[in-house]
Amino acid sequence: xxxxxxxxAAMPVYPKNFLRSLRRQNVFTxxxxxxxxxxxxxxxxSLFFRGEFWHGDSNRIITVAFxxxxxxxxAGIGAFNGVFRWFAGKDLDHAEAEYMxxxxxxxxxxxxxxxxxxxxxxxxxxxxxxxxxxxGTLAMLIRTQLGxxxxxxxxxTYNSFVGTHGVAMVVGMILVVTGPIGNFIVxxxxxxxxxxxxxxxxxxxxxxxxxxxxxxxxxxxxxIRDGWTVYQPLAIQAPPGAxxxxxxxxxxxxxxxxxxxNLLVTIVRMRARGMTWSRTPIFVxxxxxxxxxxxxxxxFYMYSQLLALSDRTLSTSFFIPERGGxxxxxxxxxxxxxxxxxxxxxxxxxxxxxxxxxxxxxxxxFSFRTAVVGIAGIVALAGLVWAHHMFMTGWAPLAGxxxxxxxxxISIPLSLIVLVMIGTMWxxxxxxxxxMMIIYAVVFNKIIGGxxxxxxxxxxxxxHFHGSxxxxxxxxxxxxxxxxxxxxxxxxxxxxxxxxxxxxxxLGSIGFWTAFVGFxxxxxxxxxxxxxxxxxxxxxxxxxxxxxxQISTVGAYMIGVxxxxxxxxxxxxxxxxxxxxSNPWGSQTLExxxxxxxxxxxxxxxxxxxxxPYQYGVPDPYQVERDLETQxxxxx
Amino acid sequence: xxxxPETNELRSPTTGEPIAVVARRNLLGVLxxxxxxxxGTIVLCMSYLYLHYLNxxxxxxxxxxxxxxxxxxxxxxxxxxxxxxxEWHFWAISGGILVLMLLFWQGVRSLRRGSSxxxxxxxxxxxxxxxxxxxxxxxxxxxxxxxxxxxxxxxALTVIGISNFLHLLLSAFLxxxxxxxxxxxxxxxxxxxxxTLVAVWLTWITISSVILACLTxxxxxxxxxxxxxxxxxx
Ligand code: HEM
Ligand SMILES: [Cu+2]
Numbered sequence: 001x002x003x004x005x006x007x008x009a010a011m012p013v014y015p016k017n018f019l020r021s022l023r024r025q026n027v028f029t030x031x032x033x034x035x036x037x038x039x040x041x042x043x044x045x046s047l048f049f050r051g052e053f054w055h056g057d058s059n060r061i062i063t064v065a066f067x068x069x070x071x072x073x074x075a076g077i078g079a080f081n082g083v084f085r086w087f088a089g090k091d092l093d094h095a096e097a098e099y100m101x102x103x104x105x106x107x108x109x110x111x112x113x114x115x116x117x118x119x120x121x122x123x124x125x126x127x128x129x130x131x132x133x134x135x136g137t138l139a140m141l142i143r144t145q146l147g148x149x150x151x152x153x154x155x156x157t158y159n160s161f162v163g164t165h166g167v168a169m170v171v172g173m174i175l176v177v178t179g180p181i182g183n184f185i186v187x188x189x190x191x192x193x194x195x196x197x198x199x200x201x202x203x204x205x206x207x208x209x210x211x212x213x214x215x216x217x218x219x220x221x222x223x224i225r226d227g228w229t230v231y232q233p234l235a236i237q238a239p240p241g242a243x244x245x246x247x248x249x250x251x252x253x254x255x256x257x258x259x260x261x262n263l264l265v266t267i268v269r270m271r272a273r274g275m276t277w278s279r280t281p282i283f284v285x286x287x288x289x290x291x292x293x294x295x296x297x298x299x300f301y302m303y304s305q306l307l308a309l310s311d312r313t314l315s316t317s318f319f320i321p322e323r324g325g326x327x328x329x330x331x332x333x334x335x336x337x338x339x340x341x342x343x344x345x346x347x348x349x350x351x352x353x354x355x356x357x358x359x360x361x362x363x364x365x366f367s368f369r370t371a372v373v374g375i376a377g378i379v380a381l382a383g384l385v386w387a388h389h390m391f392m393t394g395w396a397p398l399a400g401x402x403x404x405x406x407x408x409x410i411s412i413p414l415s416l417i418v419l420v421m422i423g424t425m426w427x428x429x430x431x432x433x434x435x436m437m438i439i440y441a442v443v444f445n446k447i448i449g450g451x452x453x454x455x456x457x458x459x460x461x462x463x464h465f466h467g468s469x470x471x472x473x474x475x476x477x478x479x480x481x482x483x484x485x486x487x488x489x490x491x492x493x494x495x496x497x498x499x500x501x502x503x504x505x506x507l508g509s510i511g512f513w514t515a516f517v518g519f520x521x522x523x524x525x526x527x528x529x530x531x532x533x534x535x536x537x538x539x540x541x542x543x544x545x546x547x548x549x550q551i552s553t554v555g556a557y558m559i560g561v562x563x564x565x566x567x568x569x570x571x572x573x574x575x576x577x578x579x580x581x582s583n584p585w586g587s588q589t590l591e592x593x594x595x596x597x598x599x600x601x602x603x604x605x606x607x608x609x610x611x612x613p614y615q616y617g618v619p620d621p622y623q624v625e626r627d628l629e630t631q632x633x634x635x636x
Numbered sequence: 637x638x639x640x641p642e643t644n645e646l647r648s649p650t651t652g653e654p655i656a657v658v659a660r661r662n663l664l665g666v667l668x669x670x671x672x673x674x675x676g677t678i679v680l681c682m683s684y685l686y687l688h689y690l691n692x693x694x695x696x697x698x699x700x701x702x703x704x705x706x707x708x709x710x711x712x713x714x715x716x717x718x719x720x721x722x723e724w725h726f727w728a729i730s731g732g733i734l735v736l737m738l739l740f741w742q743g744v745r746s747l748r749r750g751s752s753x754x755x756x757x758x759x760x761x762x763x764x765x766x767x768x769x770x771x772x773x774x775x776x777x778x779x780x781x782x783x784x785x786x787x788x789x790x791x792a793l794t795v796i797g798i799s800n801f802l803h804l805l806l807s808a809f810l811x812x813x814x815x816x817x818x819x820x821x822x823x824x825x826x827x828x829x830x831x832t833l834v835a836v837w838l839t840w841i842t843i844s845s846v847i848l849a850c851l852t853x854x855x856x857x858x859x860x861x862x863x864x865x866x867x868x869x870x
Contacts, residue, residue: 310794326690328686329683
């Protein structure tokens with residue numbers, strides 16, 4: 001199909017009415033639909049609730065309006081078309097499915113309800129970067145305030161910056177590997193033509209976009225004052241910005257459930273012929289583990305917020321002690337998700353590092369089995385440790401000890417993975433490209449984050465550390481130092497496949513190492529401030545902490561500059577980087593065995609797998625070393 | 637794609653794969669979505685039981701409305717007696733769902749045996765039945781002899797009622813879709829899998845509503861000397 005003539009001849013005839021509606025729908029109609037839905041429902045709610053709730057209680061009105069937003073937005077993008085067509089019995093034929101996958105649509109397909117997993121992956125990358133940019137900007141504002149001794153913002157604004165920063169970053173980090181890389185790469189890595197449920201894939205992406213608006217709007221409705229954990233009973237007393245938080249989380253949770261199901265089914269049911277579990281790449285395991293945790297646990301987060309919404313709008317009292325509720329109930333429900341969530345975040349990042357280092361060290365994983373056992377161990381224990389966030393809440397003080405033990409136990413599988421990483425490096429011949437260099441940084445940060453976690457999981461020590469900047473520094477080593485940096489390695493590594501161009505590693509390295517040094521300065525100083533006793537989430541603190549805060553702020557600006565340089569490298573490489581060959585790293589996993597740019601259905605013929613993807617020479621590292629010495633350029 | 641039709645095996649119009657492959661994939665998808673919904677049911681149970689056992693501020697049961705539970709003159713002890721005003725409604729609705737679920741499975745069975753007719757009428761009855769039950773569920777929540785403001789028990793029951801209501805509506809939509817799709821021949825004895833998926837979903841809905849109805853056994857809190865929070869304004 002090279003000539004235009006044959007192409008036109010091959011163009012299928014689409015049923016008129018379906019395509020007419022699809023053609024018209026894109027991100028603009030989505031926003032229009034959302035705004036109309038919001039306004040209509042808002043007015044309707046004001047009229048309906050006027051008698052009872054006109055004064056003061058705008059919670060119900062905003063709730064109804066946000067429902068209008070969500071429904072209008074999803075209708076506007078075309079999310080319900082498929083549902084109604086299914087109801088009516090008009091299933092898609094192959095040509096319609098290809099149209100929905102964005103065939104022959106050019107750039108336009110990125111602004112639509114497109115089902116091709118590669119388009120969804122790119123959309124996720126952009127959306128995630130927007131979320132991280134929002135969170136990052138707020139971080140700069142927060143650090144600016146903490147580094148000086150005068151008031152830049154009023155306390156409420158400051159608090160809402162902290163809360164919004166926290167929740168935006170947590171969500172951004174959940175998405176950053178699984179969204180872009182999970183969607184773009186995983187189906188190809190397992191040798192499938194698309195995800196198991198392409199339309200659900202588009203649904204999960206556009207739900208994230210829909211969720212963002214309530215988050216942004218919350219800033220103008222009193223903000224999220226009470227941290228990303230929005231503890232009760234503060235949250236119930238907070239201004240209606242809290243409703244924005246609730247909708248952000250509820251919509252995002254639905255998106256997470258949908259995309260988790262999609263990835264899990266793809267991984268379990270759609271692996272290429274011959275890809276047994278022992279031949280499945282470790283990155284696929286880590287994504288499966290991550291979404292496998294998100295699927296059962298995220299509903300806890302969603303329900304914690306739905307019950308909070310019910311307290312606000314229906315005047316129930318789940319979390320209001322005066323009327324029979326309990327704030328511990330909130331904390332339990334929240335942290336039953338909240339802890340597994342940290343593994344949801346770092347597992348894909350760590351899995352990507354394992355996958356990548358093999359390629360740059362040209363030897364098999366030190367022990368594939370141990371890595372799998374480590375991942376499985378984390379999954380098995382993740383749901384049993386949540387109360388380490390509640391040691392100091394007064395809830396059942398004696399129950400702290402079993403949770404201390406389970407928390408310390410979960411360091412074991414995590415350490416197994418670190419050991420596999422170090423073991424793989426051992427006697428490996430490094431090909432010093434940017435993704436590999438980032439992995440060294442990740443291992444460093446992960447060890448610091450993990451060790452300080454053990455301090456925190458010790459009940460007596462946590463009496464001192466709880467609620468302090470030490471906790472903040474701990475989880476930034478994990479979330480940012482491990483999760484985000486790991487994601488950066490993944491993005492640089494898979495960039496050639498996703499965009500068809502090589503990542504500018506010179507500029508990228510400058511950006512990354514600037515951010516890395518800034519990171520150490522910021523958070524080492526923050527450990528110090530925390531250990532001195534500086535509480536987290538405070539607006540102005542004692543002179544005692546000023547010096548470490550100033551150091552942290554300087555470091556934070558360095559991170560900011562570094563990240564901007566990295567972003568510049570990303571954008572310029574995307575626009576005008578060196579054109580990449582189909583397998584520039586000489587990797588053996590399936591996604592690299594298909595042409596770049598990747599054809600619509602990924603593989604001309606579905607691959608059959610005959611070995612694991614880590615057969616670099618022979619498994620004996622000494623042999624690999626000898627081979628590499630004679631080869632200079634790594635060869636697959 | 638090289639869709640090599642081996643004999644007359646049915647293939648998906650969308651991807652050209654054999655229907656059996658798509659069916660297996662979709663079954664796993666539905667089971668996993670049910671896993672997520674199971675977590676929701678667990679949260680509701682956990683909230684009910686947590687507040688039940690704590691009885692914070694002595695506000696588990698509606699204040700001044702204890703008499704409600706004495707209208708039958710029975711002495712209430714754990715596991716308690718089923719009370720007409722509130723609880724039997726839950727059981728009646730659960731029973732209704734159970735019957736509809738069995739009816740739907742009956743339709744699926746006859747579909748697999750080769751006849752679409754039973755499936756069409758079963759799905760129609762189930763749809764109407766589920767709509768009826770959601771109306772009943774709505775009326776039940778509206779006629780609770782307490783307000784949502786009346787403490788932990790009132791809060792939990794209100795939200796459980798709403799959760800049931802939404803599940804019923806969703807299920808009614810699914811059953812209606814099966815009715816229509818079977819009617820127009822999209823679901824047929826050769827291709828019955830979507831009806832099976834909805835039957836699986838209805839089975840879970842039944843289990844969930846029975847589990848939630850069982851909560852009403854836990855009425856009087858064993859915590860007789862709970863933490864008090866005074867009566868400062870809200
Ligand atoms: C060796 C592994 C780890 C251990 C033992 C550990 C332990 C802990 C403990 C005990 C706390 C509670 C501190 C307190 O509030 O007083 C905590 C907080 C936290 N950890 Fe970890 N952690 C580990 C790994 C991680 C990882 C991998 C992440 C994220 C990817 C993470 C993210 C967090 C976050 C976000 C918080 C603070 C939550 C908040 O209150 O806002 N941790 N950690
Ligand atoms: Cu934790």
